[in-house]
């Protein structure tokens with residue numbers, strides 16, 4: 001009797017795997033195979049955009065510029081400078097009654113090349129880097145790195161670079177000090193163990209073969225190789241965006257293969273699951289919007305970040321092309337819209353249990369995590385979802401039998417974080433953070449649970465079908 005009472009009154013949180021049938025498990029694993037493929041093909045925001053457009057076009061999505069007018073059921077996308085993309089399916093109801101938005105980001109922490117990256121020192125050639133986003137610098141030494149990005153010549157010609165992913169490509173690495181000589185380094189604070197200025201990528205060591213008395217022959221040899229392969233000179237790095245990312249492939253993790261290990265799961269796990277959910281939709285009642293944003297890891301600024309007005313422009317175009325638009329309608333649309341800000345959450349890690357409040361932490365394998373608020377030091381900077389909206393989202397999840405957890409990122413005053421949630425909330429949208437818990441977030445190799453990945457997919461599908 002007492003057991004039943006407890007079951008009725010307590011918010012019990014069990015591993016989701018306990019209630020998964022063999023058939024459901026097969027579905028979860030199959031979905032994650034597709035996710036792993038996506039991760040391996042989309043290691044940068046630009047590569048993610050290419051993959052997203054390919055997947056969307058196969059499902060009948062077209063560039064919005066191909067439509068003069070839009071009607072319910074039409075599927076469009078809008079690519080913003082090759083680094084972010086918005087997708088929409090026009091609903092049966094007018095857009096002015098609100099949209100259902102899911103927004104994630106497709107940029108991840110990494111090392112960018114400096115504008116003048118190439119130099120030679122004592123027989124080695126290197127690239128200078130400037131890290132992007134919140135990284136623990138020591139994690140980026142002594143791992144295989146690949147080079148991805150674009151080089152744009154002053155005549156506009158664009159060269160796409162991807163070196164290190166193919167088995168036959170060379171890889172690159174950043175060296176660290178041997179322990180034998182690291183006594184001084186080892187007593188430094190962890191954050192100071194590796195200097196940002198020392199994150200220099202090792203590129204080569206053969207001097208250019210010439211009798212001419214020229215200096216920097218190793219650098220010259222590298223430039224000769226690059227010139228032969230890409231037709232570029234040193235100056236062309238000035239107008240390039242080159243990113244160094246871990247070469248590691250995304251893989252299943254564990255004897256039971258229950259988890260995914262990969263670079264860039266923050267936040268491509270939410271990008272892939274929301275995109276996949278959108279690909280299943282037909283005849284939605286409310287206009288469905290999928291935002292895949294750039295620059296989240298450095299504050300969402302710039303014309304490809306969520307703070308820019310590019311998204312407003314996209315929604316205005318939807319209003320223009322459905323013929324609904326009138327002065328100030330955009331403001332109304334936002335005020336009547338609902339959003340899941342789909343970004344990862346800190347997964348509870350038993351090895352580092354002291355940073356989490358176990359009653360309010362997100363656990364791997366227990367389903368999608370919702371953060372009512374983020375922020376730090378007294379919720380500073382958080383949009384803090386209204387209880388009424390949290391209730392609406394709970395209702396949606398409970399009606400669809402989706403396991404969920406409502407959590408906080410870490411203990412009070414331990415740290416904190418943010419997402420794009422507040423940006424849309426500031427426009428008047430009802431927003432809650434809703435994503436997948438991750439271990440080792442922002443590390444070169446991050447860990448998620450396949451159960452939670454599938455749970456995110458089910459959640460996003462249910463939200464858009466509401």
Ligand code: MN
Pocket residue numbers: 105266267296343344
């Ligand atoms: Mn994120």
Ligand code: MN
Pocket residue numbers: 266297442
């Ligand atoms: Mn992040």
